[in-house]
Amino acid sequence: xxxxxxxxARCKGCELCTAAxxxxxxxxxxxxxxxxxxxxxxxAPERCTGCGLCAQVCPDLAITVFKEExxxx
Amino acid sequence: xxxxxxxxxxxxDVKMHYCPGCGHGIAxxxxxxxxxxxxxxxxxxGVAPVGCAVFADDYFNCDMIQGPHGRGPAIATGLKRCxxxxxxxxxxxxxxxxxIGMAETIHSAGRGENITVIFINxxxxxxxxxxxxxxxxxGQKATTCPQGRDPLVNGYPMRICELLSQLDGTRYLxxxxxxxxxxxxxxxxxxxxxxxxxxxxxxxxxVEILSxxxxxxxxxxxxxxxxxxxxxxxxxxxxxxxxxxxxxxxxSRD
Numbered sequence: 001x002x003x004x005x006x007x008x009a010r011c012k013g014c015e016l017c018t019a020a021x022x023x024x025x026x027x028x029x030x031x032x033x034x035x036x037x038x039x040x041x042x043x044a045p046e047r048c049t050g051c052g053l054c055a056q057v058c059p060d061l062a063i064t065v066f067k068e069e070x071x072x073x
Numbered sequence: 074x075x076x077x078x079x080x081x082x083x084x085x086d087v088k089m090h091y092c093p094g095c096g097h098g099i100a101x102x103x104x105x106x107x108x109x110x111x112x113x114x115x116x117x118x119g120v121a122p123v124g125c126a127v128f129a130d131d132y133f134n135c136d137m138i139q140g141p142h143g144r145g146p147a148i149a150t151g152l153k154r155c156x157x158x159x160x161x162x163x164x165x166x167x168x169x170x171x172x173i174g175m176a177e178t179i180h181s182a183g184r185g186e187n188i189t190v191i192f193i194n195x196x197x198x199x200x201x202x203x204x205x206x207x208x209x210x211x212g213q214k215a216t217t218c219p220q221g222r223d224p225l226v227n228g229y230p231m232r233i234c235e236l237l238s239q240l241d242g243t244r245y246l247x248x249x250x251x252x253x254x255x256x257x258x259x260x261x262x263x264x265x266x267x268x269x270x271x272x273x274x275x276x277x278x279x280v281e282i283l284s285x286x287x288x289x290x291x292x293x294x295x296x297x298x299x300x301x302x303x304x305x306x307x308x309x310x311x312x313x314x315x316x317x318x319x320x321x322x323x324x325s326r327d
Binding site: 061067 | 254
């Protein structure tokens with residue numbers, strides 16, 4: 001299953017990634033981070049396809065996306 | 074597990090000082106990724122502007138120099154002529170490039186200097202507090218035109234790519250946007266191609282990136298990207314204005 005890791009200390013809560021995700025996997029946290037922003041969190045990893053579009057629009061490079069390697073045929 | 078994205082080597086591992094939702098972070102990443110992919114980081118010199126990106130030397134992991142307001146292309150000209158083997162880019166905002174540094178921009182383009190200019194157009198002054206820029210849209214509010222830009226008093230916004238495309242010295246001009254993930258990916262291709270234009274010794278290249286400034290526009294980051302797509306893109310049409318490879322559509326396949 002693909003994995004989205006949001007670096008809470010870097011995220012400034014701009015919400016751009018929540019709009020970029022076509023499958024609505026990212027939502028804003030209800031608790032604030034060490035820097036005082038509400039960071040985004042991946043609420044539905046089972047829906048994530050690992051496309052990486054959230055990372056493309058993140059201005060603070062706070063998002064790292066992992067996905068499983070395709071089996072070689 | 075396969076890591077889909079990673080921080081480019083040309084970008085230092087520090088937290089950026091930009092406001093939430095600011096387009097500078099994305100533009101920095103695109104420049105850094107282009108440097109990495111072309112393998113030119115070790116011989117690249119960047120010119121940081123006056124503006125919010127004045128501390129770009131803290132972020133780019135290459136040689137950097139910080140210039141007086143608007144003088145980026147002039148400094149880049151000197152660097153490139155002294156050290157022709159180096160890759161020189163100037164990173165500038167709209168107040169820096171289109172207002173104070175208009176003369177330097179036009180003349181370095183007219184001379185056909187072999188440099189790359191990354192132009193961040195967010196239609197407002199950022200660092201100084203949201204004043205009207207030459208690129209501010211008609212009707213858009215700023216601290217120096219609180220009722221909205223009135224063409225009878227403040228004139229009309231300037232289109233830099235169209236302006237520079239009249240000059241014979243320019244080799245590659247493209248306007249891109251970063252208001253959606255798809256546009257960010259396209260912007261990356263344009264930035265990389267502008268660097269390639271310089272590496273191949275072809276001449277002046279400029280990429281205009283339509284960006285956001287949620288703080289000084291006084292709107293949320295999500296409304297700011299909507300402002301770019303709904304209002305800025307019609308005023309500043311995206312596309313290739315000059316291409317050293319001739320074709321107008323091959324950029325997407327670069």
